[in-house]
Amino acid sequence: xxxxxxxxxxxxxxxxxxxxxxxxxxxxxxxxxxxxxxxxxxxxxxxxxxxxxxxxxxxxxxxxxxxxxxxxxxxxxxxxxxxxxxxxxxxxxxxxxxxxxxxxxxxxxxxxxxxxxxxxxxxxxxxxxxxxxxxxxxxxxxxxxxxxxxxxxxxxxxxxxxxxxxxxxxxxxxxxxxxxxxxxxxxxxxxxxxxxxxxxxxxxxxxxxxxxxxxxxxxxxxxxxxx
Amino acid sequence: xxxxxxxxxxxxxxxxxxxxxxxxxxxxxxxxxxxxxxxxxxxxxxxxxxxxxxxxxxxxxxxxxxxxxxxxxxxxxxxxxxxxxxxxxxxxxxxxxxx
Numbered sequence: 001x002x003x004x005x006x007x008x009x010x011x012x013x014x015x016x017x018x019x020x021x022x023x024x025x026x027x028x029x030x031x032x033x034x035x036x037x038x039x040x041x042x043x044x045x046x047x048x049x050x051x052x053x054x055x056x057x058x059x060x061x062x063x064x065x066x067x068x069x070x071x072x073x074x075x076x077x078x079x080x081x082x083x084x085x086x087x088x089x090x091x092x093x094x095x096x097x098x099x100x101x102x103x104x105x106x107x108x109x110x111x112x113x114x115x116x117x118x119x120x121x122x123x124x125x126x127x128x129x130x131x132x133x134x135x136x137x138x139x140x141x142x143x144x145x146x147x148x149x150x151x152x153x154x155x156x157x158x159x160x161x162x163x164x165x166x167x168x169x170x171x172x173x174x175x176x177x178x179x180x181x182x183x184x185x186x187x188x189x190x191x192x193x194x195x196x197x198x199x200x201x202x203x204x205x206x207x208x209x210x211x212x213x214x215x216x217x218x219x220x221x222x223x224x225x226x227x
Numbered sequence: 228x229x230x231x232x233x234x235x236x237x238x239x240x241x242x243x244x245x246x247x248x249x250x251x252x253x254x255x256x257x258x259x260x261x262x263x264x265x266x267x268x269x270x271x272x273x274x275x276x277x278x279x280x281x282x283x284x285x286x287x288x289x290x291x292x293x294x295x296x297x298x299x300x301x302x303x304x305x306x307x308x309x310x311x312x313x314x315x316x317x318x319x320x321x322x323x324x325x326x
Contacts, residue, residue, distance in 0.1 A: 024309070068282070082267070086244045087264070088264050090248040108249075164291075170276050172312075176272055210274050
């Protein structure tokens, strides 16, 4: 039986970890604010993405496609495809989230990589809930603050390309991709996806190679299942 | 047009999150869904790395962004924080253009 002291210690540890993750994502949001502004989105559009979309990889994808000359609709489709994994996170978190529909609707907005990783693998449901909400609030606050600062700082610059801002998005995508490449299959998929995207790029509208890759990966996943 | 795209994308991403916490678990518990969905970000992120490094418009190009990506890869392998990876790539491209 855990003592009250242990429980308080555990809860403090969770809140400390949540703040640490919030600070790390806030720093990462600086680069989102900068890349989005350099891609040509207004300050308000950049901040709207962080408040309303609030899922990093999708946000980077939308502004990355727009910044490289693709249509905002190709960017939006890529963002939604990248956001599909949040639906699976939601399934894992669903049983932990209590309260009425409005609380569930609010919680849904916080269902992202960081909150899921923090909430699962806790000893009790109440610790999971605390980890979810503490991480969600910390990341949401600092993610939006970081976005605003990054965007404002970039607005003040004369020519983003001189500062190498066009080389920033691929580095951001690489950093997001790396943790997902821990096995042979995802490594092979990543290489194949890169080749397919480059081979199709000269012949279709900008952003469409990404959608072709998504369809092929989905087909691959479905056809391989059950063998 | 930009605003419409931004807002539709935001609504789609929220709808996916809400579906996850609302739909009966068995809908998304299907083995094909469970296996396929985590693979999609791998393909998309790799395609984004490739296209944003090696193209300008509809042309395939190799320029300072290639070197910047190699530097970023080195930083990732060194487990550098996200902001350091991105900033080192931008700095590499900026420096090479100055030379």
